[in-house]
Amino acid sequence: MVDxxxxxxxxxxxxxxxxxxxxLGLTFVFGVLKILNIAHGGIYALGxxxxxxxxxxxxxxxxxxQLVILAMLVSALAVAIVITPIxxxxxxxxxxxxxEVLIVLVTYAIYLVLEDVQKLIWGxxxxxxxxxxxxxxxxxxxxxxxxxxxxxxxxxxxxxxLFLWFVLNKxxxxxxxxxxxxxxxISGCMGVNINKVYLAAFFIGAFLAALAxxxxxxxISVQVGxxxxxxxxxFAVVIIGGLGSIPxxxxxALIIGMARAACVHKLPEAExxxxxxxxxxxxxxxxxxLFQGAQARKI
Amino acid sequence: MTEKLYNNLLFQSxxxxxFLILVGLLIPNWLVFVITKAIAYxxxxxxxxxxxxxGLVSFGQxxxxxxxxxxxxxxxxxxxxxxxxxxxxxxxxxxxxxGLIIAPLLARYRDIFFAMLSLAxxxxxxxxxxxIDAIGGSDGxxxxxxxxxxxxxxxxxxxxxxxxxxxxxxxxISILLRYYYDSTPGLIALAVRENELRVEYLGSSAFxxxxxxxxxxxxxxxxxxxxxxxxxxxxxxxxxxxTTSGEFVFISILAGxxxxxxxxxxxxxxxxxxxxxxxxxxxxxxxxxxxFLILSIIFIPSGIGSFFKQFFDRLKKSK
Numbered sequence: 001m002v003d004x005x006x007x008x009x010x011x012x013x014x015x016x017x018x019x020x021x022x023x024l025g026l027t028f029v030f031g032v033l034k035i036l037n038i039a040h041g042g043i044y045a046l047g048x049x050x051x052x053x054x055x056x057x058x059x060x061x062x063x064x065x066q067l068v069i070l071a072m073l074v075s076a077l078a079v080a081i082v083i084t085p086i087x088x089x090x091x092x093x094x095x096x097x098x099x100e101v102l103i104v105l106v107t108y109a110i111y112l113v114l115e116d117v118q119k120l121i122w123g124x125x126x127x128x129x130x131x132x133x134x135x136x137x138x139x140x141x142x143x144x145x146x147x148x149x150x151x152x153x154x155x156x157x158x159x160x161x162l163f164l165w166f167v168l169n170k171x172x173x174x175x176x177x178x179x180x181x182x183x184x185x186i187s188g189c190m191g192v193n194i195n196k197v198y199l200a201a202f203f204i205g206a207f208l209a210a211l212a213x214x215x216x217x218x219x220i221s222v223q224v225g226x227x228x229x230x231x232x233x234x235f236a237v238v239i240i241g242g243l244g245s246i247p248x249x250x251x252x253a254l255i256i257g258m259a260r261a262a263c264v265h266k267l268p269e270a271e272x273x274x275x276x277x278x279x280x281x282x283x284x285x286x287x288x289x290l291f292q293g294a295q296a297r298k299i
Numbered sequence: 300m301t302e303k304l305y306n307n308l309l310f311q312s313x314x315x316x317x318f319l320i321l322v323g324l325l326i327p328n329w330l331v332f333v334i335t336k337a338i339a340y341x342x343x344x345x346x347x348x349x350x351x352x353x354g355l356v357s358f359g360q361x362x363x364x365x366x367x368x369x370x371x372x373x374x375x376x377x378x379x380x381x382x383x384x385x386x387x388x389x390x391x392x393x394x395x396x397x398g399l400i401i402a403p404l405l406a407r408y409r410d411i412f413f414a415m416l417s418l419a420x421x422x423x424x425x426x427x428x429x430x431i432d433a434i435g436g437s438d439g440x441x442x443x444x445x446x447x448x449x450x451x452x453x454x455x456x457x458x459x460x461x462x463x464x465x466x467x468x469x470x471x472i473s474i475l476l477r478y479y480y481d482s483t484p485g486l487i488a489l490a491v492r493e494n495e496l497r498v499e500y501l502g503s504s505a506f507x508x509x510x511x512x513x514x515x516x517x518x519x520x521x522x523x524x525x526x527x528x529x530x531x532x533x534x535x536x537x538x539x540x541x542t543t544s545g546e547f548v549f550i551s552i553l554a555g556x557x558x559x560x561x562x563x564x565x566x567x568x569x570x571x572x573x574x575x576x577x578x579x580x581x582x583x584x585x586x587x588x589x590x591f592l593i594l595s596i597i598f599i600p601s602g603i604g605s606f607f608k609q610f611f612d613r614l615k616k617s618k
Contacts, residue, residue: 036411038545094597100411101356105552106596108545112589119582232422232541239415273426280419284404287412 003143008261010141014150016257017157018216022230023237023249024160025208031181031244032201034100035092038107040209041231042114043083045222047213049118050075052127052222059131068132076214080207088202093195111231119224126223133218153215157253160208165246177201181244236279242289251290308477315560316470323462328455331462333570335530338465341566342523344550345476346516351556352480353505353512354492355409359417360520360547362424365539367394367521368528373434375442383445383464387525394521398514406509409495421539428536439535442528458530465526472519473559479515480559488512520547553595555602565603 026040051072058071087110095103136148168174179187180197188194220226237256241248256275263271270277282289323331343360350357367390374380374389401420408416429437444451445461452460479485488508490498495505528534537543546569554565572591576584599605 091593098600101358101414101548102552102596102600104358104411104414105545105548106593108549109589109592109596112585112592116583116586116589120586228542232418235415235418239419243411269430272429273423276419276422276426280416280423283408283412283416283419287408287416 004265006141007144008258008265010144010146010151011264012254012258012261013154014257015260016253017154018212019233019237019257020157020249020253021160021208021212021215023234023241023253024164024246025205025212026234027238027241027244027246027249028164028208029202029205030238032177033092033096033198034103035107036100036104036235036243037205038104038231039087039110039114040107040205040234041227042111042118043079043206043209044213044216044230045118045227046079046083046114047076047210048217048220048222048226049122049127049213050079050210051214051217052129053122054078055129055132055217065135068135072132072214072217073211076207076210079210079213080203083210084199084203084206087206088199092202093198096198111227115224115227118227122222124224126221127217128221129217131218149218156215160211161246161250164204168246233275236275239279239289240282242291245289245291248289248291309474312470312474316466319466320463323459323466328458329574331458332530333574334567335458335462335465336527337567337570338469338563339523339527339530340547340550340570341563342469342472342526343520343547344554344562344566345473345559346519346523347547347551348554348556348562349476349480349488349512349516349519350509351551352485352492353488353508354495355413355509355512356548356551357417357513357516357544358414358541358548359419359421359544360516361539361541361544362417362421363394363398363517363520364524364527364543364547365421365424365428365536366397367391367524368534368538369428369434369524370394370521371525371528372440372442372534375445376440379443381443381446381451382449383447383461383529384468386445386529387464387468387522390525391518391522394524395514395518397521398517399510402510402513402517403506405513406506418541418544421544422541425536425539425541428539435535437536439533439537442532442534444532445529461526461530465530468522469563472522476515477559484508484511549592553599553602555604557602558604558607561602561604561607 022040022044026037029035029037029040054071054075055068058068063071091106091110092103095106133147133149136152139146139148139151166174168178176187176192177197177200179190180192180194184194187197233256237249237252238244239252240255241250241252255278259274259278260271263274319334323334343364346363347357347360370390370393371386374386380386380389405413405416405420428434434440444457447460447464487498487503490503491505491508498505524538527538550562550565550569553568554561569588572588573584576587580587
């Protein structure tokens, strides 16, 4: 019984931390740019693919094993560096200030393009990079064994969340971003370069998506179609927590992660729709999510 | 004046319908099939532009599309009902009823929240459908061949007969919708789109407008789903998936909310792009579709319908 609860909690926490890293980028981009980015899932998949490519190269160069984490970070960074100018500067910039739903549709189109770009670059075969997962050995909890790498994901998620929170609230550039979130026009009048802030925010969001992808790559087989489920799962998280809220993303990820883990162990039939169910339930009772303040209505 | 305009509309529509029915005899069978599918998608798109007139966009029309498809499919396999016209009509009514039941829940929301809640509904349905093995789970199931007034057309004409039925039913629905758009409640929707609060101060209910429009959109989506299922001869949970819903939103954005025929033109464009790129570039059809979406949003932001409207406005002026 205790074991079972522990399993559910640990599985849930691992799943939630993965989900949180994806959702953090999504919610941050929405907060700053007011774009609900469907292509976020596509960037996630690119991160996974680039890690699956780079890590074998890294090993073939005969580098020390422990530095493989570095290779994974570099691959995530590379994806963000390539994708940000194309998406933000090239396409999304044309649609700022337009209807939110129209922009969602544009990102849906970008998502479709990214799906096929993955196929064109990496083909239809599955890629495997399980080596980094063996790096940290296994840990024992009572009668349970957990892979150290999986638990380290929880640490990574906490680090990402705290780091972003710290930058936003405790540094000058973070406060500028908060000002832009609050009112882009007035911030612009005060001399803030809005375009730069948007570009930086999109870069951070894309990097977080790619990061989640590259650290998940060792856990899964990287193949066509890994992005499609991520999109709705991360949507569910940010909807539950409130769009644009970091604490909301934490709670949202935990709710979905735990609910899913509980379902996997107790009610496997419900595994697929439990998160949609949570999302629908939250929208019905608290449509603006858990952490969304009151907003002024335009008359 | 208005009387004359309406007569005109009826005449134009019947002319267009007869023209399309005759053209159907001349064009190859695959194109007949593509147009029938476009009509199915166009019906759902028509539902979304009905909502768009009131300022709402649903990102979950896969929900009603799926319900319509499964209604037709289950009536066909379980109850032995194979008359295509009856199936389309029953799906329209039943899905409209479902729409009416959930509409009060959805009608409280606006903008992205409306889009997301409708998306959540469609995904819950998707999650349920792939788990019900009795109706095929994620594989779906095959529909029995359709009949028309008790007659089963030979297989070479089956597509054409369905095409004719689809054109006639959709044609009359489009006429009715045009009347609705120009009626008082239809025009109030446009006012809600402009400024909801002022409409409420003037004594109309934005909530009622949203409920009515969502019910209509649901019925249309259900009929589209039934038509798509009958045309394909197969139904699966993919009908309700969010990527399907995304295509419906695209159709309505490409068409714009000004014109009814533009929706079917947009749906046909989408189907043609999809079938051509599917045939010639089987591995990259999503890429082409995506680029097509982006380019058309960049270059025709207010939709094909805006061209139609400009054209007819100019025509009226020159008279």
